[in-house]
Amino acid sequence: MVTAKSESTVRNTQSFWKRISDFITKWGTVLTVGVLILYFSLTLPTFLTYSNILTILRSIAIVTVIATGVTFSLTVNGFDLSIGSVATFADSLVISMFVWYQMSTFPSIIIAISITLVVALLNSFLIIKMKIPDLLATLSTMFMFEGVAMTYTGGGSISEGMPRLDGTPTFGKIPHTFKLIGQEPYIIIIMFIIVLIAHIFLNYTKHGRYLYMVGGNIEAARLSGIPVDKYRALAYFISTFLAALGGVILASRIGSAQINAGAGYLMPSVAAAFIGYSVAGAGKPNAIGTFVGAILVGVLENGLVMMSVPYYSMNIVKGGVLALALMLTYFKKDE
Amino acid sequence: MNNAERSKLKMEDISIEFPGVKALSHVNFELESGKIYGLVGANGAGKSTLMKILGGVYTHYAGKIYLDGKEINIKSPRDAKELGIEVVYQEVDTALVPYLDVAENIMLNTIVNKMDKKQFVGWNVIHEVARKTLQTLGVDINTHTLVEKLSLAQKQLILIARAIVQKTRFLILDEPTAPLSNTEIKELFRIVKDLSTNQNVGVVFISHRLPEVFEICEKITVMRDGKVVAEKDIEKVDMKQLVELMLGRKFSENYPKRKVNIGGKKLEIKNFEDTKSRIKITNLTVHRGEIVGIAGLAGAGKTEFCKSIFGVFPLRSGEIYINGKRIYNTSPSQAVKNGFALIPEERRKEGIWINESVVTNLTATSLSKFARILSIVNVSLERVCARDIIKKLSIKTPDEYQKAAYLSGGNQQKIVIGKWLIPNADIYIFDEPTKGVDIGAKHEIFEIIGQLAEMGKGIIYASCEFPEILGISDRIYVMYNGQIVKELETEKTSEEEILYYATGGK
Ligand SMILES: Nc1ncnc2c1ncn2[C@@H]1O[C@H](COP(=O)(O)OP(=O)(O)OP(=O)(O)O)[C@@H](O)[C@H]1O
Numbered sequence: 001m002v003t004a005k006s007e008s009t010v011r012n013t014q015s016f017w018k019r020i021s022d023f024i025t026k027w028g029t030v031l032t033v034g035v036l037i038l039y040f041s042l043t044l045p046t047f048l049t050y051s052n053i054l055t056i057l058r059s060i061a062i063v064t065v066i067a068t069g070v071t072f073s074l075t076v077n078g079f080d081l082s083i084g085s086v087a088t089f090a091d092s093l094v095i096s097m098f099v100w101y102q103m104s105t106f107p108s109i110i111i112a113i114s115i116t117l118v119v120a121l122l123n124s125f126l127i128i129k130m131k132i133p134d135l136l137a138t139l140s141t142m143f144m145f146e147g148v149a150m151t152y153t154g155g156g157s158i159s160e161g162m163p164r165l166d167g168t169p170t171f172g173k174i175p176h177t178f179k180l181i182g183q184e185p186y187i188i189i190i191m192f193i194i195v196l197i198a199h200i201f202l203n204y205t206k207h208g209r210y211l212y213m214v215g216g217n218i219e220a221a222r223l224s225g226i227p228v229d230k231y232r233a234l235a236y237f238i239s240t241f242l243a244a245l246g247g248v249i250l251a252s253r254i255g256s257a258q259i260n261a262g263a264g265y266l267m268p269s270v271a272a273a274f275i276g277y278s279v280a281g282a283g284k285p286n287a288i289g290t291f292v293g294a295i296l297v298g299v300l301e302n303g304l305v306m307m308s309v310p311y312y313s314m315n316i317v318k319g320g321v322l323a324l325a326l327m328l329t330y331f332k333k334d335e
Numbered sequence: 336m337n338n339a340e341r342s343k344l345k346m347e348d349i350s351i352e353f354p355g356v357k358a359l360s361h362v363n364f365e366l367e368s369g370k371i372y373g374l375v376g377a378n379g380a381g382k383s384t385l386m387k388i389l390g391g392v393y394t395h396y397a398g399k400i401y402l403d404g405k406e407i408n409i410k411s412p413r414d415a416k417e418l419g420i421e422v423v424y425q426e427v428d429t430a431l432v433p434y435l436d437v438a439e440n441i442m443l444n445t446i447v448n449k450m451d452k453k454q455f456v457g458w459n460v461i462h463e464v465a466r467k468t469l470q471t472l473g474v475d476i477n478t479h480t481l482v483e484k485l486s487l488a489q490k491q492l493i494l495i496a497r498a499i500v501q502k503t504r505f506l507i508l509d510e511p512t513a514p515l516s517n518t519e520i521k522e523l524f525r526i527v528k529d530l531s532t533n534q535n536v537g538v539v540f541i542s543h544r545l546p547e548v549f550e551i552c553e554k555i556t557v558m559r560d561g562k563v564v565a566e567k568d569i570e571k572v573d574m575k576q577l578v579e580l581m582l583g584r585k586f587s588e589n590y591p592k593r594k595v596n597i598g599g600k601k602l603e604i605k606n607f608e609d610t611k612s613r614i615k616i617t618n619l620t621v622h623r624g625e626i627v628g629i630a631g632l633a634g635a636g637k638t639e640f641c642k643s644i645f646g647v648f649p650l651r652s653g654e655i656y657i658n659g660k661r662i663y664n665t666s667p668s669q670a671v672k673n674g675f676a677l678i679p680e681e682r683r684k685e686g687i688w689i690n691e692s693v694v695t696n697l698t699a700t701s702l703s704k705f706a707r708i709l710s711i712v713n714v715s716l717e718r719v720c721a722r723d724i725i726k727k728l729s730i731k732t733p734d735e736y737q738k739a740a741y742l743s744g745g746n747q748q749k750i751v752i753g754k755w756l757i758p759n760a761d762i763y764i765f766d767e768p769t770k771g772v773d774i775g776a777k778h779e780i781f782e783i784i785g786q787l788a789e790m791g792k793g794i795i796y797a798s799c800e801f802p803e804i805l806g807i808s809d810r811i812y813v814m815y816n817g818q819i820v821k822e823l824e825t826e827k828t829s830e831e832e833i834l835y836y837a838t839g840g841k
């Protein structure tokens with residue numbers, strides 16, 4: 001009797017600490033977001049206002065869309081570094097449609113995104129057919145399409161009224177409907193729709209299940225009759241598609257094509273997708289987690305700007321908080 | 336070392352729990368150096384868990400461990416190694432580093448732990464020692480080969496070599512013989528006996544093949560449902576008693592083979608040759624309702640052949656006909672579309688998603704059946720199906736959402752077999768399906784194969800366990816060196832005859 005009792009108390013205290021550490025592991029990133037919001041709203045009176053929340057959501061929209069794409073490449077145990085260049089390319093293409101060719105909104109978007117999918121084709125070819133490691137293959141396409149975008153635009157930038165490189169004057173205007181895409185509420189709605197669709201796709205459909213299975217054990221997936229190569233290609237196509245969509249939204253927000261405009265979205269997107277692994281203890285790339293990751297990055301950035309931390313020191317704090325959030329999740333005493 | 340220096344390892348009142356599973360309750364286990372102990376029990380009985388505690392893998396147990404009367408605390412695998420306890424784990428692939436070579440894998444502990452202040456690795460010495468160790472095991476593998484290139488049997492041997500490369504007091508072998516050939520097993524037993532008598536090592540040997548246990552063990556411990564149910568000297572127990580103790584019920588060793596009416600030609604394979612010429616099969620047929628055995632020793636090319644039919648390897652030539660119609664298995668997914676199912680030999684590596692749930696694993700091959708509008712998976716239907724398989728194969732798991740990683744080795748094997756029972760395939764290829772599963776499950780698998788035959792499926796059953804093939808098949812092809820060297824009627828042949836052809840007899 002006595003031994004049985006002491007044994008169970010031992011187990012209870014053990015499980016109490018274990019439960020706490022499990023909880024932190026599971027919710028560490030969400031906790032960090034919560035603490036950040038609390039801290040900023042206590043120190044900055046305007047932080048939790050309606051307009052600032054909108055600002056945050058608007059500012060994370062592009063990152064979220066692109067990061068969702070990265071998430072897809074991660075599900076098949078791949079990695080897409082080319083997203084930044086894809087966004088730049090899509091930005092250049094769509095603006096050129098308006099400014100150079102005076103086309104209307106929707107055909108322009110469709111054509112721009114379709115052309116950009118060439119990157120996915122190339123990524124899939126290099127990775128699946130040529131068997132180049134994902135990181136290296138997409139690194140090379142990243143450089144390649146950074147160059148393509150620059151060559152296509154003749155130096156990188158296009159804006160209303162700016163003559164082309166050979167001196168040809170341009171007359172196209174950026175349509176009003178197109179400009180709406182980058183403004184609230186549309187930009188925020190697009191973001192939520194993308195996250196929702198990605199979430200449903202990854203968690204509830206056969207195809208989502210297959211993506212994870214390919215990533216989890218490619219050999220087992222192949223021998224189970226899953227067309228492994230098709231699903232890897234699918235992941236890269238979705239990744240490129242979402243990066244291109246991000247680029248189009250970016251074009252709408254800034255109303256022009258800029259040199260390497262998309263490059264700045266690479267790192268926050270990758271960070272958001274990786275933070276997403278740990279949210280709610282998922283342990284694998286997932287859409288909701290990525291969204292939380294994007295919020296973390298966005299809230300931090302917004303708060304720091306409002307606290308007038310100089311831009312050149314901002315990355316120190318950003319990197320630090322990121323490391324902290326990840327520490328909470330990954331650090332385990334035993335096991 | 337002389338015999339006076341016998342040391343004694345004692346585990347007392349050991350209990351351990353995982354979420355939802357009481358894996359061990361109040362277990363006592365004792366071993367002395369210089370003796371060989373057998374540890375047996377059904378899949379999920381707790382054998383590996385008990386040994387992992389000794390190996391420092393699990394530390395959250397209750398109970399005490401004593402070495403020579405002194406209480407010891409094994410908090411990490413490194414502690415265990417320092418006490419001279421070496422464990423060869425069941426999960427072969429997780430214990431090896433695939434992109435390192437054979438020597439580096441064998442000498443891993445030395446490289447990692449014994450470097451002290453040295454910063455440079457003496458590669459010549461490492462390869463020399465590794466080569467010598469492999470030699471004592473009677474294994475011929477180049478020490479510069481990358482481990483990922485090796486077969487399962489070779490990997491198992493590498494792990495054993497790693498365990499014996501340094502001096503140990505206690506050697507624990509968790510199902511080491513499952514992937515090995517008979518000659519390799521003989522060699523292993525010779526070494527184990529040598530270690531125990533001449534080097535005074537205490538050995539724990541886990542296996543589901545009871546004859547092996549009777550061959551080398553002096554004492555035997557039987558576990559069931561996380562408890563020790565018997566401890567016997569080997570002379571005082573027989574096979575039948577042992578099986579009943581393991582399963583906790585009466586059990587008859589003979590299974591009557593179902594009588595199935597064998598129909599017309601179902602599968603025909605002609606002029607089969609892969610691009611590397613590892614296999615050359617001129618003709619093989621399977622009839623409706625027929626179980627065709629492919630008998631061959633380890634390394635005969637059975638696995639390559641099974642995988643080639645299934646479209647894994649590119650072919651130089653080869654024709655496959657189903658019901659007289661030519662089909663092309665250009666990839667496994669095409670093979671599945673053509674009605675083929677393959678239960679692969681390396682189940683952990685090729686059949687399991689250890690981070691996914693049991694349900695997800697079980698429905699991996701049949702997900703389309705559960706997909707509804709917009710490909711959305713009907714999870715409740717999926718769960719019902721999975722539960723059915725769990726019951727059919729008595730897979731031991733707290734519930735169907737348990738991660739596959741947390742199942743015992745044998746239960747993971749059952750998942751790989753189970754996932755092919757949901758889709759409605761036409762041709763079933765079993766590659767060593769009984770390895771690592773307990774005797775009860777083995778019979779359930781035979782039962783299921785019999786049912787499949789009754790339903791008119793064609794079955795290919797590849798194995799190096801000749802008695803099993805003789806028990807289950809209608810017809811046998813003997814394979815040697817990548818070729819079918821003989822076709823035999825099961826009723827008119829014997830183990831000796833199969834062995835004769837399997838070893839190259841003409
Ligand atoms: N890490 C873990 N988490 C949860 N449950 C576990 C874990 N390890 C083992 N178990 C459970 O404990 C029980 C005993 O498992 P163990 O691996 O010791 O069985 P075993 O006797 O070695 O079986 P097998 O012959 O199949 O290898 C099983 O029910 C298993 O599911």
Ligand SMILES: [Mg+2]
Nearest residue numbers: 383425743744
């Ligand atoms: Mg085990």
